Amino acid sequence: MDGSGGGHVHLPPKPEARNGRASAWSYYHLFKRDILSALPARLYRAWMAEMRTPFFRSYLCNDRELVDLVLKDRPRDFPKSERIRVGLKPLLGEAIFISNGALWEHQRRVIDPAFAGGRLRTVFPAMWDSGMAAVGRLKPLADGRPVEIEEHSSHATMDVIFRAMFSVPIDSEIAQAAFNAFRAHQTAQPVANLAAVLPLPKWMPRYHSKQTRRTASAIRGLVAQLVDDRARAIAAGRAPDDIATKIMTTPDPETGRVFERGEMIDQIAVFFLAGHETTAAALAWALFLLARYPEWQDRLAAEAQAEIDPDKIYFSTMSRLKTSRAVFREAMRLYPPVPMFVREAARDEEFRGRRVRRGSQVVLSPWHLHRHERLWDRPDEFDPSRFETPNGKACLRSAYIPFSAGARVCPGSAFAMIEGPLILSLLVRAFRFDEVPGREPVPVAHLTLRGRDGIHLAIRPR
Numbered sequence: 518m519d520g521s522g523g524g525h526v527h528l529p530p531k532p533e534a535r536n537g538r539a540s541a542w543s544y545y546h547l548f549k550r551d552i553l554s555a556l557p558a559r560l561y562r563a564w565m566a567e568m569r570t571p572f573f574r575s576y577l578c579n580d581r582e583l584v585d586l587v588l589k590d591r592p593r594d595f596p597k598s599e600r601i602r603v604g605l606k607p608l609l610g611e612a613i614f615i616s617n618g619a620l621w622e623h624q625r626r627v628i629d630p631a632f633a634g635g636r637l638r639t640v641f642p643a644m645w646d647s648g649m650a651a652v653g654r655l656k657p658l659a660d661g662r663p664v665e666i667e668e669h670s671s672h673a674t675m676d677v678i679f680r681a682m683f684s685v686p687i688d689s690e691i692a693q694a695a696f697n698a699f700r701a702h703q704t705a706q707p708v709a710n711l712a713a714v715l716p717l718p719k720w721m722p723r724y725h726s727k728q729t730r731r732t733a734s735a736i737r738g739l740v741a742q743l744v745d746d747r748a749r750a751i752a753a754g755r756a757p758d759d760i761a762t763k764i765m766t767t768p769d770p771e772t773g774r775v776f777e778r779g780e781m782i783d784q785i786a787v788f789f790l791a792g793h794e795t796t797a798a799a800l801a802w803a804l805f806l807l808a809r810y811p812e813w814q815d816r817l818a819a820e821a822q823a824e825i826d827p828d829k830i831y832f833s834t835m836s837r838l839k840t841s842r843a844v845f846r847e848a849m850r851l852y853p854p855v856p857m858f859v860r861e862a863a864r865d866e867e868f869r870g871r872r873v874r875r876g877s878q879v880v881l882s883p884w885h886l887h888r889h890e891r892l893w894d895r896p897d898e899f900d901p902s903r904f905e906t907p908n909g910k911a912c913l914r915s916a917y918i919p920f921s922a923g924a925r926v927c928p929g930s931a932f933a934m935i936e937g938p939l940i941l942s943l944l945v946r947a948f949r950f951d952e953v954p955g956r957e958p959v960p961v962a963h964l965t966l967r968g969r970d971g972i973h974l975a976i977r978p979r
């Protein structure tokens with residue numbers, strides 16, 4: 518593949534976008550196959566694009582003022598899309614992530630303290646232990662044969678979230694069962710975001726296949742068991758000081774109410790999903806990018822070998838893993854784990870001189886914003902050092918939203934920015950990752966951004 522700017526740069530994979538128009542129903546089929554290549558190429562240059570279906574309209578916004586308006590300035594006028602709620606409800610119930618209004622505000626007041634700055638230090642050893650366990654699991658596979666890496670990054674991040682929330686490593690029976698159920702659910706659940714652009718009427722039953730319902734209820738059953746065990750431990754005064762205890766015992770500072778059992782099950786389900794899928798996707802893409810650009814991998818390995826003492830766990834090490842952080846950040850620019858998210862206009866609006874009717878779907882697309890040709894220098898190139906350039910710095914502030922922004926910004930962003938670079942450094946410190954010829958991953962938007970047939974890399978000891 519030819520790079521931009523005359524040089525020969527081997528660009529990271531990007532699905533070929535569609536040129537020209539498509540009818541609403543051919544969109545349906547295109548989208549079902551692959552939303553990223555079904556969308557038109559002009560979205561990498563446009564400030565806004567309107568998509569019409571017979572039932573509603575969607576507006577994809579790349580204009581930074583519009584992105585700020587929706588996410589930061591008037592979030593209450595752009596609640597989470599009802600269409601997306603329908604898709605995720607079997608798994609997430611009324612949990613944060615899909616809730617709106619007063620319920621969401623209550624949930625956020627209880628959850629935020631569990632992720633406050635100081636608590637990251639407390640969960641850091643859990644992240645470290647999970648990273649070391651991942652290194653241990655890869656050791657027997659590190660003989661140069663192709664390994665599907667998403668599976669391993671998911672295992673690692675699931676382990677982190679289990680340990681951080683419940684002080685239990687994933688090897689325990691219950692954690693392993695939940696991990697398997699989530700994997701089955703991911704395969705059974707089509708892209709939730711499709712609901713916002715598919716030309717289907719709202720009443721049409723979607724996404725709740727038998728398989729989806731079955732895996733969702735299996736996960737919820739396991740979560741219920743964890744919550745009940747923990748409630749007993751809290752009552753007996755022997756609960757560990759982890760995120761689950763914190764969330765289950767923190768009263769809403771405004772109403773004094775703590776989460777009830779059902780609410781707690783919803784919230785835990787959301788943390789498992791939001792807290793591991795995303796970081797796992799980012800890690801897998803980061804490892805792929807390091808395999809493709811070995812000079813960056815060598816730099817990262819050298820940093821990890823110089824800064825990490827495998828026998829001692831220091832939170833302060835994190836501030837020195839600068840290359841790792843830059844690589845992780847750049848990986849999320851090119852492959853944002855949540856490639857799109859959707860809001861709904863609660864009232865009539867005007868966007869860039871166009872009338873946007875109440876009920877319209879407003880699509881924010883990190884995938885397009887992060888590769889916007891009028892914002893970023895060399896948007897499709899992998900260059901972790903770009904964030905030190907004036908263009909990179911400016912775009913980081915205004916055109917980089919892997920964690921969203923504003924009131925509904927991801928509460929786990931600081932957690933993920935420790936977890937991701939730490940695990941990346943521990944893995945690259947131990948192993949060399951190489952591409953597998955003929956197996957370039959194709960990005961597709963599932964619940965998170967994944968490789969169509971996984972991401973395959975060859976691993977060898979370093």
Ligand code: HEM
Nearest residue numbers: 613614791792795796854855858919920921925927929933
């Ligand atoms: C690289 C890792 C991660 C990425 C890229 C990411 C991205 C996001 C994004 C984009 C949203 C907003 C979605 C929307 O507005 O529709 C979000 C929300 C959320 N994330 Fe994350 N996330 C990550 C890791 C985590 C972790 C580690 C946790 C918890 C431990 C977490 C918990 C949540 C929760 C609870 C919400 C819902 C917040 C709300 O609705 O107010 N995330 N995340």
